[in-house]
Amino acid sequence: MNAARVDVEGPLAIVTFDVPDRDVNVFTEAALVSLTDTIVAASDRPGVRAVVVRSAKKANFCAGADVESIASVTSQAEGQRLARLGQQSFQRIERLAKPVVAAVHGACVGGGLEFALACHGLIVSHDPKTKLGLPETQLGIVPGFGGTQRLPHRVGVPVALDMILTGRLIKARAAERMGLADDCVCPYQIEREAKRYALELADGKPRRNAKRRRGALRLLGRIGFVRRFMLSRAKAAVLARTAGVYPAPLRALALVDLAFSADREAAFVAEATAVGDLLAGDVAHRLVDLFLLMERLKRRGAEGRGLRSGDLVGVVGAGVMGAGIAKAFLDRGARVRLVDVTPDALGRGTRAIAAQSAKDVSRRRATANEARATLDRLETDTEIRGLEAARVVVEAVAEKIEIKRQVFAKLERACPEQALLASNTSSLPLATIGAELGSRGRVVGLHFFNPVERMPLVEIVRSPTTSEATVVEACAIVRDLGKYPVCVKDLPGFAVNRVLAPYLAEALLLVEEGVDLDVIDDAMRRLGFPMGPIRVLDTVGLDVATAVADSLKPTLGARLAEPRIGRELAAMGHLGDKSRGGFRVRRGKGSVAAPWLADALTRAGAVARSPKPDADEIRDRLWYALLCEAAFALEDGIVDEPAHLDAALVLGAGFPPAHGGPVAVIESLGRAAVVARLEALHQRFAPRFQTSAWLRG
Numbered sequence: 001m002n003a004a005r006v007d008v009e010g011p012l013a014i015v016t017f018d019v020p021d022r023d024v025n026v027f028t029e030a031a032l033v034s035l036t037d038t039i040v041a042a043s044d045r046p047g048v049r050a051v052v053v054r055s056a057k058k059a060n061f062c063a064g065a066d067v068e069s070i071a072s073v074t075s076q077a078e079g080q081r082l083a084r085l086g087q088q089s090f091q092r093i094e095r096l097a098k099p100v101v102a103a104v105h106g107a108c109v110g111g112g113l114e115f116a117l118a119c120h121g122l123i124v125s126h127d128p129k130t131k132l133g134l135p136e137t138q139l140g141i142v143p144g145f146g147g148t149q150r151l152p153h154r155v156g157v158p159v160a161l162d163m164i165l166t167g168r169l170i171k172a173r174a175a176e177r178m179g180l181a182d183d184c185v186c187p188y189q190i191e192r193e194a195k196r197y198a199l200e201l202a203d204g205k206p207r208r209n210a211k212r213r214r215g216a217l218r219l220l221g222r223i224g225f226v227r228r229f230m231l232s233r234a235k236a237a238v239l240a241r242t243a244g245v246y247p248a249p250l251r252a253l254a255l256v257d258l259a260f261s262a263d264r265e266a267a268f269v270a271e272a273t274a275v276g277d278l279l280a281g282d283v284a285h286r287l288v289d290l291f292l293l294m295e296r297l298k299r300r301g302a303e304g305r306g307l308r309s310g311d312l313v314g315v316v317g318a319g320v321m322g323a324g325i326a327k328a329f330l331d332r333g334a335r336v337r338l339v340d341v342t343p344d345a346l347g348r349g350t351r352a353i354a355a356q357s358a359k360d361v362s363r364r365r366a367t368a369n370e371a372r373a374t375l376d377r378l379e380t381d382t383e384i385r386g387l388e389a390a391r392v393v394v395e396a397v398a399e400k401i402e403i404k405r406q407v408f409a410k411l412e413r414a415c416p417e418q419a420l421l422a423s424n425t426s427s428l429p430l431a432t433i434g435a436e437l438g439s440r441g442r443v444v445g446l447h448f449f450n451p452v453e454r455m456p457l458v459e460i461v462r463s464p465t466t467s468e469a470t471v472v473e474a475c476a477i478v479r480d481l482g483k484y485p486v487c488v489k490d491l492p493g494f495a496v497n498r499v500l501a502p503y504l505a506e507a508l509l510l511v512e513e514g515v516d517l518d519v520i521d522d523a524m525r526r527l528g529f530p531m532g533p534i535r536v537l538d539t540v541g542l543d544v545a546t547a548v549a550d551s552l553k554p555t556l557g558a559r560l561a562e563p564r565i566g567r568e569l570a571a572m573g574h575l576g577d578k579s580r581g582g583f584r585v586r587r588g589k590g591s592v593a594a595p596w597l598a599d600a601l602t603r604a605g606a607v608a609r610s611p612k613p614d615a616d617e618i619r620d621r622l623w624y625a626l627l628c629e630a631a632f633a634l635e636d637g638i639v640d641e642p643a644h645l646d647a648a649l650v651l652g653a654g655f656p657p658a659h660g661g662p663v664a665v666i667e668s669l670g671r672a673a674v675v676a677r678l679e680a681l682h683q684r685f686a687p688r689f690q691t692s693a694w695l696r697g
């Protein structure tokens with residue numbers, strides 16, 4: 001394969017990285033070898049004094065190792081070999097006598113950044129698309145082409161740890177500020193600057209931006225005991241966040257230490273060994289599979305037109321969800337017409353959007369000018385009108401069928417024929433909402449999750465009358481909002497709420513049996529859930545959770561327990577975080593069991609079990625309640641492919657990606673083993689823990 005070409009311009013060789021038949025440059029084994037050989041050969045050319053490497057791809061320098069290739073590696077030895085190949089290739093570049101400068105415009109991540117770190121100079125373009133990072137730990141591996149060794153020396157231990165452990169991508173200016181890049185220049189000047197810099201280096205002039213690399217914190221990381229203190233704090237933070245179910249961040253911590261405590265060669269061998277070990281394990285493969293699955297989900301709307309900047313979008317209902325949805329569209333350049341019944345409600349919605357915009361500015365996600373332009377695209381009205389040019393309207397009014405039907409009847413009259421009419425309902429059948437409309441083909445569910453700005457999932461609800469063209473367009477719009485579409489059937493609770501309901505009910509039963517709240521939450525946190533079920537209930541709100549359970553009861557029947565405690569707390573006005581406490585109340589930085597909990601348990605008629613359920617029972621009841629309902633949802637064909645249910649739960653419910661999702665868990669345990677465990681639980685806790693035909697099939 002020829003992944004790069006050379007043009008000689010006087011004393012400079014310009015190497016253009018251009019992996020054939022790909023939209024972005026990725027390192028397959030062949031591409032890696034080809035790029036390295038091309039650079040080495042170019043620098044050997046007579047008369048050449050320096051090399052500049054650029055990319056032929058639009059807005060992409062290099063996306064790193066090819067994820068499909070990573071997915072195909074299952075043995076330790078193969079993983080280690082590939083990492084060694086990458087390391088040795090980049091060492092060849094690092095050791096060249098003539099300087100090599102990377103001119104980075106667009107994304108430069110993973111192996112791409114590891115390549116740039118091995119070059120003698122790195123110039124980045126000041127462009128929103130230019131982003132640098134090492135996201136390998138998000139795929140369950142560690143940077144394996146020398147990144148864990150070169151990055152800490154370049155940016156210091158604290159910044160390197162942050163980048164490697166979170167996979168965070170750094171913008172161009174910040175990359176220059178932190179000393180990662182040598183210079184940051186306008187996109188149209190990048191080649192000229194890279195060439196000039198390459199010649200400066202060839203003339204023996206010092207590296208640009210060198211003084212940034214001499215900061216105190218950076219030097220402190222070189223001192224053994226200080227570094228070990230930094231590493232132990234980072235390790236404690238990783239363990240607190242993930243309960244240690246992800247091996248990659250822990251391996252990365254040890255490798256960053258080696259960057260200063262071992263000789264280069266030994267550290268490189270350790271890095272490659274870690275890549276091999278991690279690729280031979282299950283977690284990396286689950287994360288890689290999920291990554292590839294998410295990419296496929298995004299392609300679902302490939303033929304759709306999607307959202308373009310300047311499109312008109314209607315949002316009806318300016319409450320919690322309406323405001324969040326409107327903001328998501330505004331952020332993508334759409335004009336949004338927000339409708340609610342009263343000016344007061346519109347004022348609340350507008351203020352919520354403005355507050356979110358202000359947060360974007362303070363977090364440097366947007367400039368003040370961008371935030372102002374975003375708000376300028378918002379218009380409000382107390383009537384459904386002015387939507388003659390709308391592309392899509394999302395209804396997010398109160399969860400009442402009569403109100404929704406009235407809104408849809410008005411929308412059908414107010415919107416053009418081709419506009420999508422979408423509902424954000426969480427529990428009402430889409431078919432009923434659109435039953436009386438003449439154009440039911442364009443009625444679809446766009447089920448966003450709360451809070452909209454943070455939740456990456458949107459369930460695309462399809463009723464029997466929703467047209468395929470509508471589904472494709474809905475998927476394209478969701479993709480353009482930067483979220484992931486998962487198509488679901490129009491059944492109560494759709495995918496996420498349905499699978500979660502029996503799990504949350506089981507947690508409530510455990511509370512009624514006298515199990516401590518922390519014991520319940522910790523059981524799930526130890527499996528890698530970011531929040532335990534009681535914390536989830538307080539976050540969602542006990543009124544909302546009760547309403548969802550009520551809407552699911554007719555479908556789930558005996559599988560859904562009917563604990564009284566959540567309902568009792570809601571009736572007492574203790575709804576959770578939104579009413580300053582539900583099961584727990586805030587105390588200092590943490591929270592404790594609410595003072596009214598004992599009273600609520602008495603009112604609910606709860607009887608503590610003696611002896612209390614032990615840790616194994618607690619974990620199994622929660623875990624299998626979720627797996628059990630996932631299997632029933634599959635039997636009902638809730639999603640197009642079983643794996644989509646995994647994506648939905650990971651993206652919409654915080655299911656730990658380390659386990660791959662409920663379907664991946666069932667398949668890895670083996671369906672027969674899951675059936676056996678459910679039968680044992682059913683014997684003790686009938687009528688719950690039933691086994692679906694899908695599990696027995």
Ligand code: NAD
Binds near residue numbers: 322449
């Ligand atoms: P909310 O009570 O915060 O907001 C509802 C808004 O709709 C209010 O501002 C109300 O004035 C307005 N409204 C009522 N009737 C209207 C009408 N005829 N025309 C225009 N506006 C009208 O509710 P929410 O939490 O934003 O939920 C809205 C929808 O989103 C519901 O269908 C809900 O099931 C769904 N949903 C909610 C969540 C959540 O966590 N809150 C999550 C997913 C989906």
